[in-house]
Amino acid sequence: MGLQAYLTLAAIVFSIGLFGVVTRRNTIGILLGIELMLNSVNINLVAFSRFSGDVTGMIFTVFTICITVVEAALGLAIVILLFRVRRTVTADHLDLLKG
Amino acid sequence: MTGEAVGFWCLSALLIGSALAVVLTKNLFHAVLWLALALTGTAGIFLLLDAEFLAAVQLLLYAGGIVTVMVFAIVVTEKLVGERLSQTSRRIAGGAVASGLLAWLIVSAVMERPLATTRMPMADDLTQEIGETVLTRFVLPFELLAVLMLAGLMSAIYFARPEE
Numbered sequence: 001m002g003l004q005a006y007l008t009l010a011a012i013v014f015s016i017g018l019f020g021v022v023t024r025r026n027t028i029g030i031l032l033g034i035e036l037m038l039n040s041v042n043i044n045l046v047a048f049s050r051f052s053g054d055v056t057g058m059i060f061t062v063f064t065i066c067i068t069v070v071e072a073a074l075g076l077a078i079v080i081l082l083f084r085v086r087r088t089v090t091a092d093h094l095d096l097l098k099g
Numbered sequence: 100m101t102g103e104a105v106g107f108w109c110l111s112a113l114l115i116g117s118a119l120a121v122v123l124t125k126n127l128f129h130a131v132l133w134l135a136l137a138l139t140g141t142a143g144i145f146l147l148l149d150a151e152f153l154a155a156v157q158l159l160l161y162a163g164g165i166v167t168v169m170v171f172a173i174v175v176t177e178k179l180v181g182e183r184l185s186q187t188s189r190r191i192a193g194g195a196v197a198s199g200l201l202a203w204l205i206v207s208a209v210m211e212r213p214l215a216t217t218r219m220p221m222a223d224d225l226t227q228e229i230g231e232t233v234l235t236r237f238v239l240p241f242e243l244l245a246v247l248m249l250a251g252l253m254s255a256i257y258f259a260r261p262e263e
């Protein structure tokens with residue numbers, strides 16, 4: 001399989017993740033979509049790295065995985081805090097900053 | 100068809116199917132379980148690309164860590180709210196059009212360019228190569244990552260503090 005196949009797969013998964021982010025009302029559901037998008041970017045990085053024979057892309061993937069873990073932990077902490085304060089799960093109801 | 104092609108098509112079907120299930124399932128808990136399957140499929144893709152170390156990291160951190168944290172978050176918030184966290188979606192048509200357009204844009208750009216079809220030779224032991232490069236050429240970003248981890252840990256503790 002060539003590089004194109006892997007890039008196409010990553011693009012499709014990224015779009016599915018974007019669909020989840022746009023359509024989900026639940027904050028945790030939006031976070032799940034973001035995880036999918038970050039995951040597809042990792043596929044891109046590893047594929048480019050493997051097909052160009054340079055290990056840098058794989059190291060980038062290690063970094064993005066670490067950053068994603070921090071992002072997920074903090075995002076869920078914020079969601080739980082929001083539940084505690086506002087008692088709601090829906091992103092539409094979290095409009096304190098709306099003018 | 101080579102073994103790699105068979106593996107690629109099977110893993111692609113698994114990955115796309117479980118990704119669709121993540122964004123379309125009504126039950127949030129099931130969505131997290133589908134996400135675990137999608138992340139495991141990605142680990143398989145990494146294995147196809149000769150990145151065994153990354154596949155192991157993917158399974159440990161993503162499928163192990165993140166999914167556990169998400170399940171915890173769902174359990175905790177469900178208790179807090181006192182109702183089942185079924186999730187509804189909105190603006191499905193608009194979202195489908197937007198993501199479909201994005202997918203078409205990227206795929207057409209990918210198809211237009213002549214891209215590599217053969218793999219360049221790499222070191223035999225990629226894990227060793229990754230470890231050596233992280234601690235030599237990329238040692239500064241590595242240390243910055245440790246600072247980021249510490250900041251994330253401290254802010255998670257701050258968010259989770261008991262109410263005064």
